[in-house]
Amino acid sequence: MKNKKISASLEDYLEVIFNLADEFGVARSKDISERLDVSRASVTGALRLLKKKGLVNYEPYGYITLTENGAKTAAEVAKKHNIIESFFVNILDIDEETAQEAACKAEHALGNDVVSRLMCFVEYMNQQDCGVAEDFRRYCNSNRKKVK
């Protein structure tokens, strides 16, 4: 109950459980293992840890649901992911797939302070739409030879 910090790996598990529940109404162990590309045994192990930390309701062979705390944590991670991905795609003009993968890693590295600033920046750039984004794209393309 007092476990504040959680590992990147466990954050990933929480996030896919959250997404699966959102998409299908329920999170199955098999699907978790496929999304994260880990074995089913690893999923079982992670679920035990998450249960110990009070983030998941889980009994062997039972349903997998997030606790209130777990859902809160998962939602935060998912939100970070979206903000970061949106920065990569909308401002840096990085392709969807690369952005998606990079956001998956960065979401564990950036704290709330940084991410909320980033969110603010993305908002600002979007609602400004003063041509900065397009201008940057041109600038960037003209310089692309320099990029290894």
Added chain:
Amino acid sequence: MKNKKISASLEDYLEVIFNLADEFGVARSKDISERLDVSRASVTGALRLLKKKGLVNYEPYGYITLTENGAKTAAEVAKKHNIIESFFVNILDIDEETAQEAACKAEHALGNDVVSRLMCFVEYMNQQDCGVAEDFRRYCNSNRKKVK
């Protein structure tokens, strides 16, 4: 010799060896342990791994230097760090210390493709100096109540 990927932890070791060598001409085990806040024993372990990967020249009780490959890798990591930190400080207007810490984590999460785009963006914003940065600062401050 064929070891492409390296862990975040080992990247950290390389980076501080690189920085210490730059600052003092030599990297001592004690200093590495202090900078990374790990035990001296952990440093010894890491040095053995790095040697095995051909990234440091190291013999027990001997000098610690980077191989050519090690220096290249370390320089890349350090460069990533600088670009990311610069984005945080100069564009997002995050305070130095927070930015420094966040960059330390993000440098392991972002690939070259993303970082080079980011570099490009920072460059663009700096040389533009079309008032976007200051304008964003104002925007951000006026909205700060909304940020938890």
Added chain:
DNA sequence: TAATATAGTTAGCCTGGGCTAACTTTTCAA
């Protein structure tokens, strides 16, 4: 130069987070 303080290593331990193989439970279709 000998004694001690500092630096570095080794041995042995722990945890997280993977894996496979084998087993158990559940589901579903004949």
Added chain:
DNA sequence: TTGAAAAGTTAGCCCAGGCTAACTATATTA
């Protein structure tokens, strides 16, 4: 309704990367 397939668990393994305690090597200085 029962038996095979699919899903899930367990046991036992491995590795990275931490740690402490105890040892060894090096440096310092009285």
